[in-house]
Amino acid sequence: MSVDPLIEVKDLKVHFHTEDGVARAVDGVGFSIAPERTLGVVGESGCGKSVTARAVMGLIEAPGKIEQGEILLRHNGRTVDIAKLDPRGAEIRGIRGTEIAMIFQEPMTSLNPVFRIGDQIVEAILLHEKIGRAAARERAVELLAAVGIPLPRQRFEQFPHQLSGGMRQRAMIAMAMSCNPKLLIADEPTTALDVTIQAQVMDLMNALRRDFNTAIMFITHDLGVIAGMADDVVVMYLGRIVESGPVREIFRNPKHPYTQGLMGSIPSLADWGVRRLTAIDGVVPSPFAVPQGCGFAPRCPHAMEICRTRSPDLAEVAPGHAAACFLNQVPT
Ligand SMILES: Nc1ncnc2c1ncn2[C@@H]1O[C@H](COP(=O)(O)OP(=O)(O)O)[C@@H](O)[C@H]1O
Numbered sequence: 025m026s027v028d029p030l031i032e033v034k035d036l037k038v039h040f041h042t043e044d045g046v047a048r049a050v051d052g053v054g055f056s057i058a059p060e061r062t063l064g065v066v067g068e069s070g071c072g073k074s075v076t077a078r079a080v081m082g083l084i085e086a087p088g089k090i091e092q093g094e095i096l097l098r099h100n101g102r103t104v105d106i107a108k109l110d111p112r113g114a115e116i117r118g119i120r121g122t123e124i125a126m127i128f129q130e131p132m133t134s135l136n137p138v139f140r141i142g143d144q145i146v147e148a149i150l151l152h153e154k155i156g157r158a159a160a161r162e163r164a165v166e167l168l169a170a171v172g173i174p175l176p177r178q179r180f181e182q183f184p185h186q187l188s189g190g191m192r193q194r195a196m197i198a199m200a201m202s203c204n205p206k207l208l209i210a211d212e213p214t215t216a217l218d219v220t221i222q223a224q225v226m227d228l229m230n231a232l233r234r235d236f237n238t239a240i241m242f243i244t245h246d247l248g249v250i251a252g253m254a255d256d257v258v259v260m261y262l263g264r265i266v267e268s269g270p271v272r273e274i275f276r277n278p279k280h281p282y283t284q285g286l287m288g289s290i291p292s293l294a295d296w297g298v299r300r301l302t303a304i305d306g307v308v309p310s311p312f313a314v315p316q317g318c319g320f321a322p323r324c325p326h327a328m329e330i331c332r333t334r335s336p337d338l339a340e341v342a343p344g345h346a347a348a349c350f351l352n353q354v355p356t
Pocket residue numbers: 040042047048049067068069070071072073074075076087088311312
C-alpha cells in the first residue's frame with residue numbers, strides 16, 4: 025500500500041551562475057516524502073543538501089536558478105509546482121510557514137535578536153491564522169512548553185541572547201511548528217550543539233513528529249543521526265542522489281561505496297563488524313568542476329575504468345532500494 029506523497033521532487037537541477045563559472049549545486053535530484061514520514065538527507069558538506077532544501081522552500085534566488093525539474097506539493101487538494109512559483113510571490117509566502125517550515129543549524133537565522141522570543145512566535149501565528157492576539161499568546165506559551173522549554177511564561181518575555189544554544193534551538197523549533205506545517209525541513213539542526221543537547225533535540229524532533237503528525241526532511245552530514253530518526257534515506261554526493269531506500273535497508277545493506285564510507289565513520293557500526301574506512305579519502309570535488317564519469321570515482325576504492333568516463337544512474341538493487349554505482353549494475 026502506498027500513500028500519495030506530500031511532496032515529490034523530480035529531476036531537480038539548481039545551478040549558480042557566478043563570475044567563476046556555473047556551480048552545479050543540485051544536478052538531477054528526485055525523491056518524495058509521504059505525509060507523516062521522515063526522510064533523512066545525508067552527505068558531506070558541499071553536496072547540495074541545503075540548496076535542495078531551499079528549493080523546496082521556494083527560496084532560490086539569483087545567482088541561483090532552478091534549471092530543470094519539478095517540486096510538486098499537494099496543497100489544498102491540488103498540486104502546486106513550487107519550482108515554478110515566484111520566490112517573492114504571494115503563493116509561496118502562503119505555503120511557507122503553513123505548509124512547509126524550516127529550521128536551521130544556526131537559530132539566529134530565524135530568530136530576530138531585537139524581539140522577545142514570545143512575540144516572535146505570536147507574530148508568526150498571527151501572520152497565518154485569524155485568531156486574536158491573546159489566543160496567539162496562549163498558543164505561543166503552549167508551544168514553548170511543547171518543545172520542552174521550562175518556565176515558558178518567563179521565557180516568553182526573554183530575548184534570544186538570554187537563552188542557551190539548546191534553548192534557542194527549541195525556540196526556533198517552536199516558531200517553525202507554530203502553524204502546524206505538514207512538512208518540517210530541519211537543516212543540520214543539531215550540528216552546532218554539544219552531544220547531550222544534540223540527543224535532547226533529536227528526542228524532541230521525534231516527539232514532535234508523533235504529536236503533530238508532521239512529515240520531516242532531516243538533513244545531516246552524520247549518518248549516525250539518521251538511524252534513530254528517519255524512515256527513508258537519500259544519500260547525496262556532488263548534487264546527486266547516489267543511494268536511496270528505507271533506513272534499515274540502507275544500514276544493513278549499503279550498496280554505494282560512498283554510503284559505505286559514511287557508514288565507516290559511525291563507531292558503533294564499525295564495532296559490529298562493518299568494514300571500517302574511518303574517513304573517506306579526499307574531498308568533495310567543486311560543483312564548478314564536476315568530474316566526467318561518476319563524481320565519486322576519484323575517491324572510490326573500487327573505481328573501475330568505466331566509472332571515469334560514464335556516470336551511473338540510480339538503479340534498483342532491492343525493492344525500494346536504489347544505488348547509482350556500476351558495481352551494482354550492468355552498464356547498458
Ligand atoms: N549563493 C551561492 N552562490 C554560489 N554557489 C553556491 C551558493 N550556494 C551554494 N552554492 C554552491 O552549492 C554547493 C552546495 O551547497 P549546499 O547545498 O549548501 O551544500 P551542503 O548543504 O550539502 O553542505 C556549494 O558547494 C556551493 O558551491
